[in-house]
Amino acid sequence: MSTAQQQETVVEVRGLCNRFGRQSVHENLDLDIRRGEILGVVGGSGTGKSVLLRSIVGLREPSAGTVKVFGENLQNLAPAQRAKVERRFGVLFQQGALFSSLTVAENIELPLIEHAHLTRKDAAGLAQLKLLLAGLPADAGSKYPAELSGGMIKRAALARSLALDPDILFLDEPTAGLDPIGAAAFDQLILTLRDALGLSVFLVTHDLDTLYTITDRVAVLSQKRVLVADTLERVAATDDPWIQDYFHGPRGRAAEQAAERLQEHN
Amino acid sequence: MHTPAQSSSLLHVDAASLRISGEWTLQHYAQLEQQLASITLPVKATQAVDLSQLQTMDTAGASLLVRLLGTQRARALVNQPEALPAARLALLETVVSALEQDTSTAQAKPRQTPAQMLAELGEGMQRFSGQVLELLGFIGLILETLVRSLLHPSRWRVTSLVAQMQATGLNALPIVALLTFLVGCVVAFLGATVLERFGASIYTVALVALAFLREFGVLLTAILLAGRTASAFTAQIGSMKANEEIDAIRTLGLNPIELLVLPRVLALLVTLPLLTFIAMLSGIFGGALVCLMTLDISPTLFISILHDIPARHFWVGISKAPVYAFLIAAIGCLEGFRVSGSAASVGEHTTSSVVQSIFVVILLDALFALFFMEMHW
Numbered sequence: 001m002s003t004a005q006q007q008e009t010v011v012e013v014r015g016l017c018n019r020f021g022r023q024s025v026h027e028n029l030d031l032d033i034r035r036g037e038i039l040g041v042v043g044g045s046g047t048g049k050s051v052l053l054r055s056i057v058g059l060r061e062p063s064a065g066t067v068k069v070f071g072e073n074l075q076n077l078a079p080a081q082r083a084k085v086e087r088r089f090g091v092l093f094q095q096g097a098l099f100s101s102l103t104v105a106e107n108i109e110l111p112l113i114e115h116a117h118l119t120r121k122d123a124a125g126l127a128q129l130k131l132l133l134a135g136l137p138a139d140a141g142s143k144y145p146a147e148l149s150g151g152m153i154k155r156a157a158l159a160r161s162l163a164l165d166p167d168i169l170f171l172d173e174p175t176a177g178l179d180p181i182g183a184a185a186f187d188q189l190i191l192t193l194r195d196a197l198g199l200s201v202f203l204v205t206h207d208l209d210t211l212y213t214i215t216d217r218v219a220v221l222s223q224k225r226v227l228v229a230d231t232l233e234r235v236a237a238t239d240d241p242w243i244q245d246y247f248h249g250p251r252g253r254a255a256e257q258a259a260e261r262l263q264e265h266n
Numbered sequence: 267m268h269t270p271a272q273s274s275s276l277l278h279v280d281a282a283s284l285r286i287s288g289e290w291t292l293q294h295y296a297q298l299e300q301q302l303a304s305i306t307l308p309v310k311a312t313q314a315v316d317l318s319q320l321q322t323m324d325t326a327g328a329s330l331l332v333r334l335l336g337t338q339r340a341r342a343l344v345n346q347p348e349a350l351p352a353a354r355l356a357l358l359e360t361v362v363s364a365l366e367q368d369t370s371t372a373q374a375k376p377r378q379t380p381a382q383m384l385a386e387l388g389e390g391m392q393r394f395s396g397q398v399l400e401l402l403g404f405i406g407l408i409l410e411t412l413v414r415s416l417l418h419p420s421r422w423r424v425t426s427l428v429a430q431m432q433a434t435g436l437n438a439l440p441i442v443a444l445l446t447f448l449v450g451c452v453v454a455f456l457g458a459t460v461l462e463r464f465g466a467s468i469y470t471v472a473l474v475a476l477a478f479l480r481e482f483g484v485l486l487t488a489i490l491l492a493g494r495t496a497s498a499f500t501a502q503i504g505s506m507k508a509n510e511e512i513d514a515i516r517t518l519g520l521n522p523i524e525l526l527v528l529p530r531v532l533a534l535l536v537t538l539p540l541l542t543f544i545a546m547l548s549g550i551f552g553g554a555l556v557c558l559m560t561l562d563i564s565p566t567l568f569i570s571i572l573h574d575i576p577a578r579h580f581w582v583g584i585s586k587a588p589v590y591a592f593l594i595a596a597i598g599c600l601e602g603f604r605v606s607g608s609a610a611s612v613g614e615h616t617t618s619s620v621v622q623s624i625f626v627v628i629l630l631d632a633l634f635a636l637f638f639m640e641m642h643w
Contacts, residue, residue, distance in 0.1 A: 126295075165292055
């Protein structure tokens with residue numbers, strides 16, 4: 001990545017406020033996602049990580065503030081233009097959100113047929129590729145989501161989110177519920193896809209190993225805003241009790257050491 | 267092997283070389299696909315590949331490129347670092363490795379033969395008889411659990427029972443009363459029109475009263491509750507099943523039949539007869555109103571005619587209510603337990619439970635009618 005590219009901002013959140021009745025989740029939250037980076041978003045339970053994701057992709061209208069994606073404010077766009085921008089998103093929901101009445105292959109074909117206007121046969125061919133890219137076996141396409149294991153559902157959902165070759169990938173806890181081997185493979189997969197496809201990745205996670213191995217920057221949500229957003233080393237060095245606990249607790253240390261070993265190994 | 271010149275913006279093929287250029291992306295997929303279809307794939311190994319004018323490529327384009335070159339050739343290309351910029355090479359390599367794992371062969375959906383259709387019919391019949399058996403088994407299970415829990419008053423779920431009674435009985439009262447009132451009016455109109463021709467319009471009263479006491483009161487209520495309550499039971503228990511809550515109940519050492527099914531069955535056993543009684547009154551009231559307005563039969567006369575109708579008609583009608591109540595509740599709950607996994611399954615079984623319970627109610631009503639007729643009750 002050249003420096004000029006790194007400076008380019010694809011998502012710009014300014015002064016975002018989200019309130020549910022009297023309860024306020026975000027107050028004056030600012031955040032940037034730069035082109036080609038993997039941004040990890042961490043925070044304790046209930047700090048509104050998923051709400052932030054939903055606000056950015058336009059599923060939730062913010063109570064105040066603006067969210068600009070590729071320089072456009074989704075809330076102000078006409079439906080047709082908005083759909084055009086939304087096609088450049090790939091979203092992986094926490095539970096996968098695969099359509100349970102369709103097979104895995106049909107799940108991936110759906111956006112290809114609807115948006116890219118491919119024939120069913122072409123779409124099936126591409127869907128098969130996306131399945132393989134996401135690391136699923138070739139025969140998984142004909143199965144229904146209910147027949148898949150948790151890890152396979154994540155991979156199938158990733159395959160669907162990659163269907164239209166998006167520019168930004170939003171991942172909501174992609175490695176939660178995966179075994180360590182599967183999670184590590186998933187991390188590598190995201191890294192590979194980012195490098196190969198030039199994706200920008202917005203990654204909500206609790207997985208410290210994921211943070212240490214693949215993120216370029218980490219944003220910490222705390223006290224209703226982004227406390228700090230910077231490289232992992234600088235974030236980990238921030239003087240905040242929650243951050244210190246998070247990165248320097250027993251799990252944090254273990255993940256750090258594992259990442260160091262991995263780097264030496266390479 | 268020649269492609270038309272106008273489409274060579276993306277791909278140019280001649281005897282010795284291949285020139286790939288322009289945007290190999292999803293937007294141009296259909297166009298590329300067409301061009302690929304016009305040449306024999308994969309291309310000969312002797313043809314040189316020129317990728318220098320390739321502008322952009324995404325996974326869709328990469329997959330087409332792999333198809334054009336064949337996986338082996340593409341793999342060889344990946345191993346030549348100078349052929350493409352690093353990022354593009356990484357993409358191509360990812361796609362090549364993915365496609366190398368593709369061992370599946372495209373298979374067309376097999377056509378249905380008459381023998382298969384026959385087999386499907388047989389399977390359907392088998393499934394049906396299996397379901398009937400399962401329902402009978404489930405009814406047995408409910409009765410067994412009921413008897414067991416009756417012996418232990420400490421295990422009676424009174425709160426749950428009352429809550430279910432409110433949901434299935436009290437909340438259904440307005441719709442049941444309104445519907446039977448309207449049907450009462452309709453039956454009276456019908457009677458008045460037909461019987462007037464024979465000069466027997468006074469018998470409209472008996473028609474309405476008999477119809478509602480023996481049949482319509484209980485049948486309409488049962489059908490309404492089959493639609494309203496059986497579906498609710500299936501959806502409630504079904505979503506609990508999909509959410510593994512039923513398994514949680516079992517692992518906590520509790521009995522889901524006792525916890526979920528008994529309160530629902532007992533509640534319906536109480537409320538359906540009560541609602542039936544209201545339905546009879548409401549239907550007869552509707553009939554009385556029509557009699558008063560179109561036939562000038564005063565309420566006093568109406569009631570005095572009602573007095574001459576023997577009470578056994580009422581007992582015939584109301585005696586059917588508990589049977590229907592039990593079956594509606596049992597079918598609703600059983601379908602809930604049959605739900606597996608997904609949200610689509612909940613919907614499927616909800617539909618099935620309504621259809622089944624209405625079918626059973628009407629079938630039994632016909633059998634009851636035959637039975638009571640033979641018994642001269």
